[in-house]
Amino acid sequence: MxxxxxxxxxxxxxxxxDHILMPGETESSSSLNHFLGGKGMNQSTALAKAGVEVYxxxxxxxxxxxxxxxxxxYGIHDxxxxxxxxxxxxxxxxxxxxxxxxxxxxxxxxxxxxxEYIDETLSHFDAGDIxxxxxxxNLLPYIVDAAYARGMQIALNxxxxxxxLDAVDMTKISIxxxxxxxxxxxxxxxxxxxILAGMRRRFPHAKIVLTLGSDGAIYxxxxxxxxxxxxxxxxxxxxxxxxxxxxxxxxxxxxxxxMAEVLRRSAKAAxxxxxxxxxxxxxxxxxxxxxALAQ
Ligand code: RIB
Numbered sequence: 001m002x003x004x005x006x007x008x009x010x011x012x013x014x015x016x017x018d019h020i021l022m023p024g025e026t027e028s029s030s031s032l033n034h035f036l037g038g039k040g041m042n043q044s045t046a047l048a049k050a051g052v053e054v055y056x057x058x059x060x061x062x063x064x065x066x067x068x069x070x071x072x073x074y075g076i077h078d079x080x081x082x083x084x085x086x087x088x089x090x091x092x093x094x095x096x097x098x099x100x101x102x103x104x105x106x107x108x109x110x111x112x113x114x115x116e117y118i119d120e121t122l123s124h125f126d127a128g129d130i131x132x133x134x135x136x137x138n139l140l141p142y143i144v145d146a147a148y149a150r151g152m153q154i155a156l157n158x159x160x161x162x163x164x165l166d167a168v169d170m171t172k173i174s175i176x177x178x179x180x181x182x183x184x185x186x187x188x189x190x191x192x193x194x195i196l197a198g199m200r201r202r203f204p205h206a207k208i209v210l211t212l213g214s215d216g217a218i219y220x221x222x223x224x225x226x227x228x229x230x231x232x233x234x235x236x237x238x239x240x241x242x243x244x245x246x247x248x249x250x251x252x253x254x255x256x257x258x259m260a261e262v263l264r265r266s267a268k269a270a271x272x273x274x275x276x277x278x279x280x281x282x283x284x285x286x287x288x289x290x291x292a293l294a295q
Pocket of ligand 1: 008010011012036037038039042091103136239240241242243279280
């Protein structure tokens, strides 16, 4: 079984600020750092660092060479990653004194996927392979339909949620990884238990992971429901915490681990990532996660 992630690659421009800007306000930042990110790239990085054979699909612009270098460094297969004219996606991220962030996204090459590109990329994958998606690339409805027709299992992290997701046939999704905001958008419910119940009603055969920030995460499928608390740490940058959890979760599933262990590893990996600055570079390798769990 192979994992294909068709997802975003962003150059993250990260500004350290006292507080996140209010409308009309001007504030000086105390530092500026540049990191590789994008929900797609972060999740592929987490999968690869967790030891999974992952193929990253998507598009970068002429300034995207650092992503090709990072794929080599982390062991992500990049043969389906396409370099096109124009700019790679980028973000402007503010990190405040409590390590919370806000993100302004510019899609760039992430929004230039074509049906021909999708068909050609998917042609290298078969029934049983996993396709991972987020909502930072274009053509999601087409990608979901085409991958489903091939018999692939589809995992969706519907983030960031916007109206474009309404066009996706979510009955074709096998695994949802979502937070309360995204769960609210899909089910109309606000309380975690109600969101889960709403998801179960609409997608009775799906595996569902509902992340609750500092309140942990809940997993539910047809047979079991499990709660995973967070590991408390001193956070410096929460960017990519969810992506780390997602990558480690799919890695645990692919490895056939017991679900309680899958959740424990995912939460531990995310807790390590938030103690470091940046997105993709902050994600820990498998051995580091296992060593930390053994302590
Ligand atoms: O989930 C974090 C990521 O969201 C950042 O790396 C940024 O690029 C945005 O896509």
